[in-house]
Amino acid sequence: MTLNRDTSKSEHINWKHIPVSIQKLELDKQYKIALIVAFGCFFGLRLKSILTIRWEDVLSKTSFEIQDKNKIRSIYIIEDIQNIIRRIHTKLGSPTPDQYIFLNNSGKQVLSSQYVNKQVKLLFTKYEIPYQNLSSDSFLKTFCIKFLETKDFSTDSKRWISKILGHASWTITANFLGCSDDSEEMDNYKVFSM
Numbered sequence: 001m002t003l004n005r006d007t008s009k010s011e012h013i014n015w016k017h018i019p020v021s022i023q024k025l026e027l028d029k030q031y032k033i034a035l036i037v038a039f040g041c042f043f044g045l046r047l048k049s050i051l052t053i054r055w056e057d058v059l060s061k062t063s064f065e066i067q068d069k070n071k072i073r074s075i076y077i078i079e080d081i082q083n084i085i086r087r088i089h090t091k092l093g094s095p096t097p098d099q100y101i102f103l104n105n106s107g108k109q110v111l112s113s114q115y116v117n118k119q120v121k122l123l124f125t126k127y128e129i130p131y132q133n134l135s136s137d138s139f140l141k142t143f144c145i146k147f148l149e150t151k152d153f154s155t156d157s158k159r160w161i162s163k164i165l166g167h168a169s170w171t172i173t174a175n176f177l178g179c180s181d182d183s184e185e186m187d188n189y190k191v192f193s194m
Contacts, residue, residue: 012141040139047136056097069166
């Protein structure tokens with residue numbers, strides 16, 4: 001499995017940069033962006049879904065359900081993310097549980113996708129995280145690629161990621177992620193070697 005570089009699409013971020021980026025964002029008091037990165041990379045959610053999350057959905061919980069692409073998904077919160085959520089909740093002044101996490105400065109509506117994408121690019125440039133085309137989709141792609149690499153791009157892992165993304169086939173998922181199945185196709189022919 002290889003990854004193609006298509007500069008017209010957002011790319012995933014090398015996993016080693018994710019924990020460091022979240023720490024730097026938190027140190028720079030970019031709390032909401034830190035949570036967006038964490039939720040995208042650890043939960044595998046699209047920005048549209050992330051922006052709908054309220055404190056009561058994730059605070060002191062080990063899982064929650066969210067509607068993603070017209071399907072209900074169960075999301076499990078690992079201890080590392082629980083700690084980040086609690087810490088940031090406190091640093092933001094312990095907002096009420098029914099409040100959306102990602103409210104803008106006016107406190108009347110959630111952050112816009114355009115604002116989030118602009119902030120992410122600025123901050124990742126500041127932190128010297130290498131990328132060519134970064135957007136909020138990069139976090140979802142990072143989640144997918146990390147899982148697939150950990151599972152050696154097994155058939156089951158491809159099936160699960162396609163299901164998570166709501167894609168009808170691995171071909172659609174591979175296209176979204178910028179993956180190429182060339183090496184897998186070649187491996188199929190090796191069974192005929194003498």
